[in-house]
Structures are given as structure tokens and as C-alpha cells.
Amino acid sequence: MSAFSEIKLIAGKDLRIEMRSRILLSQVLPFGAIVVLLFAFALDPDRGILARVAPGLFWITVLLAALLAIGRAFSIEQQHGARDGLRLAALDGSSVFIGKAIAIAAQLAILEAVLGLTVVVLYGVEVHGVVVLLATAAAATIGLAAAGTLYGVLAAGLRARETLLPLLLLPVLAPVMLGATRAFEDGLEGVPGDAWPWIALLTVFALLYTGVGMLAFGPLWEDT
Amino acid sequence: MPNVLQLREAVCLLGRFPALAGLDLDLDAGGVTLLSGPNGAGKTTLLRLLAGLVPLHSGTGSVLGFNLNTDRVSHRRRLALVGHDTFCYDDLTVRENLIFSAKASGHKAAMGESAMERLGLSHVAGVLHSKLSAGQRRRLALAAAFGRDPELLLLDEPHAGLDTEGREILDEILRETDAAGRTVIIASHELERTRSLANREFSIRGGRAYSVDQT
Numbered sequence: 307m308s309a310f311s312e313i314k315l316i317a318g319k320d321l322r323i324e325m326r327s328r329i330l331l332s333q334v335l336p337f338g339a340i341v342v343l344l345f346a347f348a349l350d351p352d353r354g355i356l357a358r359v360a361p362g363l364f365w366i367t368v369l370l371a372a373l374l375a376i377g378r379a380f381s382i383e384q385q386h387g388a389r390d391g392l393r394l395a396a397l398d399g400s401s402v403f404i405g406k407a408i409a410i411a412a413q414l415a416i417l418e419a420v421l422g423l424t425v426v427v428l429y430g431v432e433v434h435g436v437v438v439l440l441a442t443a444a445a446a447t448i449g450l451a452a453a454g455t456l457y458g459v460l461a462a463g464l465r466a467r468e469t470l471l472p473l474l475l476l477p478v479l480a481p482v483m484l485g486a487t488r489a490f491e492d493g494l495e496g497v498p499g500d501a502w503p504w505i506a507l508l509t510v511f512a513l514l515y516t517g518v519g520m521l522a523f524g525p526l527w528e529d530t
Numbered sequence: 531m532p533n534v535l536q537l538r539e540a541v542c543l544l545g546r547f548p549a550l551a552g553l554d555l556d557l558d559a560g561g562v563t564l565l566s567g568p569n570g571a572g573k574t575t576l577l578r579l580l581a582g583l584v585p586l587h588s589g590t591g592s593v594l595g596f597n598l599n600t601d602r603v604s605h606r607r608r609l610a611l612v613g614h615d616t617f618c619y620d621d622l623t624v625r626e627n628l629i630f631s632a633k634a635s636g637h638k639a640a641m642g643e644s645a646m647e648r649l650g651l652s653h654v655a656g657v658l659h660s661k662l663s664a665g666q667r668r669r670l671a672l673a674a675a676f677g678r679d680p681e682l683l684l685l686d687e688p689h690a691g692l693d694t695e696g697r698e699i700l701d702e703i704l705r706e707t708d709a710a711g712r713t714v715i716i717a718s719h720e721l722e723r724t725r726s727l728a729n730r731e732f733s734i735r736g737g738r739a740y741s742v743d744q745t
Contacts, residue, residue: 307636319619319630326621326658382619386659390583391617391674395634396606528603 312397316405320379321412329378330413338371338421346428356429361490364425365483368418369450373472375413376454379406380462389462389527399524403455407519411451418443435498442489442501445508449482452515459526481511534559534682534713535580539589542572542579542737549575551737552589557715557730562708564728565717572737573717574613577684580715581611594682607635609682610675616667617674620660624651624670627659631674645677650699664691672700683707683714689723701727 307315324330345363349355356363383389392402422443425431433439454475461471485507492501535557542550549572557563565573578584580593582602591598596605618627628642628651646652649669654662662670668691675683689697704727707714718724725731732739 307633312634315630315633319622322626323619323621382621385620387613387615387617388619390611390613390615391631392634393583394581394606394609394611394617395631395636396603397634 307397309398309401312401313405313408316397316402317408317412320382320406320409323382324378324409324413330375330416334371334374334378334413334417335420337374338367338417339424341367341370342421342424342428357431357495360425360429360431361487361494363429364421364490365446365486367421368414368446369476369479369483371417371421372410372414372450372454373475375410375417376458376475377468377471379410379455380458380467384462393528399527400520402527403459403519403523404516406458407448407451407455407516410454411447414447414450415443418447431494433494434496435493435501438489438493438498438501438505441505442486442493442508445505445512446482446486449508449512449515450479452512452519453478453482456515456519456523456526459523463529482508485511533557533592535591535593537589537591540579540586540591541588542575542584543587544575544584549737550579553734553737554739555732557713557732559713560708560711561730562704562714562716562728563730563732564721564724565715565732565734566719566721567734571734573734574686575737576734577611577613577686577715577717580682581609581684582606583611607678608680609684610678610680611684611686612671612675612688613686616659616671618659618667618670621658623656623658624662624666625655627670628673628677632677635678637677637679641679642673642677645673648676648699648703649673650695665693665696668692669696672703676703681712683712685714685716685718687718687720688716689718689720697723 346356383392426433457471457475457478461467461474464470485504489501489504492498533556535555537553537555540550540553541548565576567573575584579586582598582605585602586598594605594608622630625646628646629639632639632642646655649672651669651673654666659670672688688700692700704714716724716728
């Protein structure tokens with residue numbers, strides 16, 4: 307089987323399970339919406355503050371909700387020994403990594419679209435650079451999915467994986483948080499052209515973690 | 531007849547506990563082997579070792595010509611393991627699970643469909659794994675294994691949870707598998723039933739070989 311077929315098989319399987327279980331729709335999205343709403347309540351006295359800090363609040367919410375999606379991507383492999391079944395298939399580790407990362411990225415893209423619209427409406431944010439926002443979201447999503455898949459498999463074999471995943475992953479995602487927030491600030495109410503260095507940082511992060519993930523995922527998948 | 535597997539002084543640790551403590555085993559290709567022994571003897575660990583799912587900590591081993599000390603992945607596509615779990619996904623149907631399993635091991639979807647029919651699961655093809663009874667899950671696990679068309683079939687308590695019809699179907703498939711020259715290893719406590727299928731018996735206790743009989 308070609309690498310492309312293996313990637314398609316894994317991504318298709320994960321997305322089919324997600325569509326069937328509707329965890330994204332019934333748990334992850336409502337969780338994100340509640341966090342966005344709580345920020346609005348907390349900072350309600352001055353809507354100007356909300357608009358100014360909207361990029362940071364948006365990406366914090368995405369990161370928190372992403373933890374749920376990443377945890378879910380690996381918890382399905384723990385049930386009924388499914389991970390052993392997948393290991394017995396002897397698929398290439400990098401194909402499993404890319405397939406799972408694509409499925410996570412697709413879910414994050416939906417999450418970001420819904421939360422983005424919610425933030426624009428609820429926080430009264432003006433959008434100046436749509437291309438910059440889309441480029442930022444694409445690079446940040448790939449970076450989040452790649453790093454999340456790598457640390458997800460690392461945590462999957464540990465006994466306290468639910469609590470350890472955020473501890474391991476959130477510090478690693480600090481550059482994504484910083485770059486995506488700064489780029490969104492420029493794309494929303496600043497000068498969109500100033501965002502490109504931050505998008506370059508996000509792209510480097512995404513490429514780095516995709517490369518490291520393709521190399522390291524296989525051994526981690528086998529031995530953790 | 532070539533060796534399908536060979537273990538020398540095989541030690542396999544579960545944490546610090548030696549589940550296999552210096553096991554020697556040679557098995558020629560073909561035939562059905564009953565792997566017997568009391569609870570905790572190391573039967574499940576031995577099957578998982580042969581499948582490459584747990585590492586060999588010391589000693590040497592080879593399965594289907596692949597050296598377990600240096601490569602415990604490459605032989606996996608040529609074998610199938612039915613363990614205590616189904617290796618399936620709750621949110622996929624019986625058909626989806628079997629097609630995924632067949633495709634993932636490099637076969638066509640039709641192999642999964644065919645195994646589903648053979649194990650009598652066609653009437654629950656569209657039912658989610660989470661909604662199946664224990665016996666149906668057992669059949670599904672067996673169908674997933676047969677859908678891989680394995681050269682080496684490793685079965686851990688395969689009759690457990692099956693009804694009379696399921697047991698008869700399984701026995702029939704195992705006889706056909708034997709006749710086709712494939713190798714089957716069955717770990718079981720149902721000794722009488724499994725002995726009627728087996729032509730070799732290998733017993734382990736405390737992670738070591740206890741006896742080997744040709745029947």
C-alpha cells in the first residue's frame with residue numbers, strides 16, 4: 307500500500323469516527339463557545355478591551371479546545387486494543403502520524419471557523435486582512451495538529467495521560483500562541499502587512515513539528 | 531519443513547516481572563498447535579511476543595524468518611492475532627471495522643466482507659461495535675483476523691464467549707486453515723475441544739517450556 311493510501315485510510319477512519327460520535331459537535335465546540343462567552347462576561351464592562359484582546363482570547367480558546375480533540379484522537383486507539391490492531395497492520399509510522407494530524411487539523415479548522423465568527427460577532431471585532439487571517443489560521447492549525455499528534459502519542463502510553471497532555475503540550479505551543487496572536491492583531495485591527503513575519507514563524511514551527519513527527523512518531527507509537 | 535518460529539532462552543519482562551523466563555521453542559510451518567498452561571503461565575505474552583507487540587528482552591527469536599531481536603514489525607502483515615480485545619473501534623460498524631482491518635493489512639475490502647459472511651456477521655454488518663454482544667464481538671475479532679489471510683494465526687482463547695454455532699464455524703475454519711498449510715497456534719483452557727483440532731501441544735508454566743507433544 308502506498309503512503310498516500312495509508313494516510314487516507316487513517317485520516318478517513320478518524321474522521322468517520324468523529325462524524326459518528328459527534329464529539330466535536332457536542333463537546334469540543336460547545337466548550338469553546340462557553341470559554342469565549344465567559345471571557346465576554348469577565349470583560350463586559352468595556353467592549354473596547356474585548357476587541358483589543360480578542361486575538362489572544364481566540365487562540366487561548368482554540369488551544370484549550372484543541373487539547374480535547376487531540377486527547378480524543380488517541381483515546382479511540384486505547385479502547386478495545388485498537389492501537390494493537392493498528393500496530394499489527396504494520397503501517398508506516400509517518401503515515402499514521404500524517405493521517406492522524408490531518409484528521410485533527412480538519413477538526414481544528416471547523417472549530418476555528420465557528421469560534422472566529424463567534425468572536426467577531428460577540429466581541430465586535432473589525433476584520434481588515436482576511437488573507438492574513440486565513441494564512442495565519444492555516445499555518446497555526448498545521449503546527450497545532452503536528453505538535454498535538456506527536457505529544458498525543460507520547461502521552462497516550464502514560465497512566466495519567468489526560469492530565470499530562472496539557473502539561474506537556476501547552477509549553478511547546480507557546481510560539482504558536484505568540485505568533486498567531488500577533489498575526490491576528492495585525493489582520494484584525496492593525497496593519498495586515500506586518501503579520502507576515504509572524505506567519506513565517508508559524509510556518510517554520512509547522513514544518514519543524516511535521517518533520518520531527520514523521521521521524522519520531524513510529525518509535526513512540528511502538529514503545530510508549 | 532521450515533521453521534515458522536524459533537525461540538532460544540527468550541525472556542520477556544512485563545514491568546520487572548519475567549512473563550517469559552528463558553523459553554525455548556521450535557515450531558515447523560503448518561499444523562495446529564495447542565498452547566496450554568495455567569493462568570499466568572505466559573501464554574498471552576508468548577503470543578504477543580510472536581506478533582511483535584512486546585519486545586524480547588534477552589535471548590533470541592525469529593518468526594516467519596524475521597529476527598525479533600532486530601525487527602519485530604516486518605512480519606506482522608503475514609500474521610494475525612486474536613487476543614482478549616477485539617482491536618476494533620466502537621464508533622465503526624462491523625463492516626467498516628472489517629474493511630478497515632483488511633485494507634490496513636494490505637488486502638482488498640472484499641476480504642473483510644468475505645470474512646464477515648463466513649463468521650455469520652452479515653445480519654449485523656451495519657451495527658456499531660459498541661452495540662454488539664460479547665459473542666458477536668468475538669466473532670468480529672475472529673473475522674478481522676481471517677480477513678488478513680495470515681500465514682501464521684495466533685489465537686488466545688478463541689472459543690471463549692462463542693455460542694455453539696460460532697464454535698462450529700470457528701472449528702471448521704481452523705480445519706480448513708490447517709489443510710491449506712497455514713500455521714495456527716491456539717492458547718486455550720478448553721483442552722478437549724482444542725486437542726481435537728491440534729496436532730501438536732506445547733505447555734508452559736512460569737514462563738518456561740514444560741512439555742512438547744506431537745499428537
